[in-house]
Amino acid sequence: MDAQTDEDPEPSLEGGYDPETVESRWQDRWVDEEIYAYESDPKRDPNTVYAIDTPPPTVSGSLHMGHLYGSTLQDFAARFQRMADGDVLFPFGYDDNGIASERLTEKELDIRHQDYERREFQELCREVCTEYEAEFTEKMQNLGTSIDWSNTYKTIEPRVQRISQLSFLDLYEKGREYRKKAPAIWCPECETAISQVEMEDDERHSHFNDIAFDVVGDGADRDEFIISTTRPELIPACVAVFVHPDDEDNQDLVGETARVPIFGHEVPIIADDRVDMEKGSGVVMCCTFGDQNDIEWYQAHDLPLRVAIDESATMTDLAGDYEGLSTEEAREAIVEDLDDDGYLRDRWEITHAVGVHERCDTPVEFRVSKQWYVEILDHKEEYLEAGREMDWYPEKMFTRYKHWIEGLEWDWLISRQRDSGIPFPVWYCAECDHEIMAAKEDLPVDPLSDEPPVDACPECGHDEFSAEEDVFDTWATSSLTPLINAGWDWDADAEAFTMDKPELYPFDLRPQGHDIISFWLFHTVVKCYEHTGEVPFDATMIHGHVLDENREKMSKSKGNIVAPDEVLAEYPVDAVRFWTASAAVGDDFPYQEKDLRAGEKLLRKLWNASKLVDTLAPAEPGEPEEPAELEPIDRWLLAELDDAVDELTAQFEDYEFAKARDRLRTFFWNTFCDDYLEIAKGREDNPSTQYALRTAHRTFLELWAPFLPHVTEEIWQAVYADGDAALDDTSIHTRDWPSPQGYEADLEAGETALEVIGALRRYKSEHQLPLNADLESVSVYGPIEGFEDAIQNVMHVQDLAVLETEPEVTTEVASIDLDYSTLGPKFGSKVGDIDAGIESGEYEIDRDADVLRVAGEELDDELFEVELERTYSGEGDMIETESAVVIVD
RNA sequence: GGGUUGGUGGUCUAGUCUGGUUAUGACACCUCCUUGACAUGGAGGAGGCCGGCAGUUCAAAUCUGCCCCAACCCA
Structure with missing residues (x-):
């Protein structure tokens, strides 16, 4: 205790403001003394609890400006609500369940996950991630947000695995999930199916190849035609050739048969309006599968499958001599052989968009495989309605959600062929393939090491089972954060789902970046809505991106990334927070140092004004006592203060932080400091002025507290708090938000008086006095x-x-x-x-x-x-x- | 290629939904001033035909249409 006192002197207004020592001191004390801890009470009225469903960041990555921005915005809301309305849950989650963490673990320990049982490997992942979590925690705590560090979760921990598997079983029982053999998007590098949202387009260099196909028989006007393709390695997988029905030049081919060069198999020539007549010769080959069009044709025309590429992008036996080559190698070899045989008629370089897996940038393939899906297409209308029921800040972001849902074309593919991750709690009858689900009370389970809950197949009586080897995609877990935070679980005795903290659900706020509305937010709505029948959030706050000083997106390749560490080394956190509040929620905004300097100036102004107030009206213990008679100028200030409190309260409630920031700064700096304080200097012995000074100063600190938690705490403790009492009682952050006191004043006379003062200032300025x-x-x-x-x-x-x-x-x-x-x-x-x-x-x-x-x-x-x-x-x-x-x- | 959002002094931005003639504030710039906290402060000044073109209207930054530019999402 004493050692601490030596290092950290009592808060006082002596000297200038020293954010470096002050900020870290309060950050430590807030965390150590659990000032922001949420105590659950299931009987509490849900309307008086403010709960934020914070999306968990990937902790093995580094903290970037987006984290800083997002969590600071959440903190504005959390701190305001805590003062205004009492109990707040501001939790934190560590996302360590992804591919990134697995790779990290392999690298750090120099091991291969294949050499371990899934459970053992996950245990190792948890150990490795612990260090990264600690580092991330430290960095998050340096931001001074009011996160409750006693309420955290990790997406890799068994409790969360249990919830994820419960979610799977519940949706299965509700008939919302199915397993089906169908074409799916496939990453040959990761060797797994992926969902539509994990694929992105990338510009790649490639070649267009004009290849001649022979026409079999005499029905056509010619004995060969040309098709153009960027993927000659798919020729062995060719199952048909298509021509547009309106394409007069090529109509003679329709109904005929073509022979595929080199491989020699014959395929039908069919008319279909999905052919792009503008491209190449207008004749297109259909393979298993080059793109989504091929899939549509395969389904529409009942074409056979010719699988020439396997799950690791290696050529199969269908490729004949090319078997065992990679797709890249096969492409070159086939082109060469086509050229030798005279079938290659032209070849030129192009750049085109290729679908790649966002995690590894590998071009994706389309493969038929058996996968688990969540059915969503039939509930589009309900999810749209759920979106309508939420309050969107800003409102316009709802349209993005709406358009996303309206454009959905695939059900949600949730199985991944990965070696680690959260397993499907499913076995299949070795005889009849009947699906055996785990018992809810046994979760979490891993079918690879655990036994199914039945001895014999309920369908056919067979007693051997095969384990499902697949794991959930990461959104299957990430979409459950409201349920994780509320302690959702299965009560075996009651045979019902329960929540530990039912007062939290639905959550008051879901914060989210505007780029991931379409998947993260959407998936969370789908899951929670299906489980609980309720929309999981009352409101969602969609924030923009932090751009560089030239308004360009920060990216590693451009080298224009600004790291929070570097910013915080130079500027006080409170100044960074003040900059953070400068953009309207939802707008992208540039990182600009001059804005941080503006924040620093404000801190200094607040500090210096506090010193002046303290000399003009020395603080006395307890709330200031109102004199019987308030003089007009003092009553005028308090009436203006009432107005400001009114407006600020409304702005904070509506997440209009930029407006609140400007309103408060203008009123504090211009009205209070420049006008009133100058007047007050000549009235220091006046009890009316002393009361107004004290009241206004206390109120300003409270109003600034959500934006500038460190400097306001320091001043509050220095001037008003009883240093011996527990921080929980004396912290400014546990005080009540100010409310208007109902002061009435002659605002017209006050306004006129300030005009007169302004006029006299101008007079002196003009006369150089x-x-x-x-x-x-x-x-x-x-x-x-x-x-x-x-x-x-x-x-x-x-x-x-x-x-x-x-x-x-x-x-x-x-x-x-x-x-x-x-x-x-x-x-x-x-x-x-x-x-x-x-x-x-x-x-x-x-x-x-x-x-x-x-x-x-x-x-x-x-x-x-x-x-x-x-x-x-x-x-x-x-x-x-x-x-x-x-x-x- | 489709959709969404935005474009306001040198820079960042308010105002646009709900039209009203004088477009807000900050930073930077220029001039002046040491006021009992703060010169890292204060007072004043200059700087914008509100992306472009058409239209509606007595009246357009604001509403409508087209075009240009940028970002994001989706192909």
Whole structure:
């Protein structure tokens, strides 16, 4: 304890603000003393708990600006809600269940996963990942977010495996899953089927090859035709040739038979409108399978399968002499042989888009295999409705979700042929292939090492079983985070699904980057909706990307990545957070150092203003006591503060952090520091001002707390907190969010008074006088009642006179302002004539009747306002403001 | 190729849904000022035909259509 005190002096306002020591000190104490721990209470009203379903990051990767941005936004919401409404769950998950972690484990331990039983290997993965998790935790804690570190989960841990397998069994029992032999997208490098969302397009260099096919028989007008292909290695897999029905040049071929060069097998020539006539010769070969079109043709025309490429992209025996070659090798060899035999007619280089697996960049194949699917196409309407029920911040992001669902064409493929991952809890009868599901109470299981729950097949009575070797795709787990966080489980006694923390579900907020709405968010909605019948989130906050200073996407290849570590080494976290709040939620925004400097300046301003408040109105223990009578200038500040609190509360509730940030900064810096504090300097012994200063200062700290948690905690502890009490009771972050106190003030007089002060500042500036120069005598005509002393004090005016009547001026009409919003609808196209009349001076102002006659029309009082040009003929200088006239003698 | 979103002083941005004639603020720039916290502060100034073209309207940054540019998602 003492050692700690030596290192960390008591918080105080002495000297300048030193974020480096202050920030890490509070980060440590918040975590050590569990300030943000969520205590579950199943009886708690779900409406008073604010729960965030945070998507778990891959922890073996490095922390990037996206993590920093996303979790800081979540923290704004978490900190505000904790103050405003009490209990908040801000959990954290470690995603260590992916291919990345497996590869990492193999590399670190120099082992091959094939040499281990699946369970043993996963145990090793967990050990290796532990170090990376610790490092990631450390980095996350350096961001100063209010994550509850006692509520975390890892996607690789047995508890989560159990939930994933329960999810599989529940969907199976609900009839939402099926196993089917069908063409699927296949990665030959990873040797697994993958889903549509894991495939992306990539520009690759390749060759177009013009290859001659012989026509068999005499039905056509010729004895050969040309097809163009980028994949000659698929020739052995050719099962048909297609021609567009509208393609007149090639109609003679339809119905004929073609002979495939080199391999010699014969295939039919068929008409189909899916042929792209613009490309090549207009004659296309259909293989098993070159692309999705081939799959459609295979299904539509009931074509045979010719599998020439196996699961590792090696040529099969169907490829004859080329058997055993890789697809790349076979491509070159076949082209050479075609050339030798005279079938290669042309060859040229091209660049085209190729479908590749996003994890390894390997071009994908399409293979027929038996896979598990989640049926989604038949529930598109329900998922769309689920999306409609959520509040989207920003609203426009819903359209992305909508279009994604409307465009769905495949059910969700969930099995992966990988060696590790979460296993399917399924066995098959060796005799009749009947599916045997694990018992829910036994989960998690691994069919490769565990026995099925039955002795004999319930279908045929056979007693031998084969284990399902496949594992779940990673989204099968990642899509369950709301259920993991709420402690979803199967209660065997009650024969029902239960939740440990039912008060959390549905979650209040799901944060998500805008690039992954279509899979991560969508999959989570599908899973949770099917399990619980409820939409898992009340609201979703979709955030944008952090771009580099030139507004370009950060990427390794461009070398323009900015690492959070580097930023935090140079700038306080609070300053980084202030920059983070500068973009509207959903917008991409650039990383700019000048914005971080702006944050630093704000911290300094807050610190220095706090020091001044502390000298003007020394703090006393407890809440400040309101004097019987508040003077107008002080009541005015508190009334303005009430307005600010009102607006900020609404903005935080709507995740409008950028607006809240600007509103608060402007009010704090311009109104409080530049205007009120200057006035308060001349009124320090006044109990009314002391009360207003204290109240405003305390409120500012509370309002800033969600944005700037470190500096506000430091100041709060230095000035207001009882240092001996537990941090849980004294931390600013456990206080209540401010509420408007109902102060009423003459806002017009306050506004006018500030105008007068502004005018006098301008006067001094123009006359190159110091701002504290004395002004002998000033007269004001305008509503400033109650604010005379304030003006006099702050502007150093010796004699201030309030004029009853307008000073001696000669006036002439300078301009006439029209109220177009009423004038327009009333006079329509006459407005142009009215404008022209005023412009040319052909009008008459009738003071008695209070009307303006112009262009043959009579406008009454409310429709126009006459702006007068005043010329002062008396002593001294006259300055005009919006609602006052000031004369400096 | 299709869809979505955006384009506002040098830079970043508010305002656009709900049209009203004078477009917000910050940074940078110029001038001035040491006010009992902060010169890392304060006061003032210059700088924009709101991506382009047409249209609707008395009135368009705002609504409609087309075009150009950028990002993202999907082929």
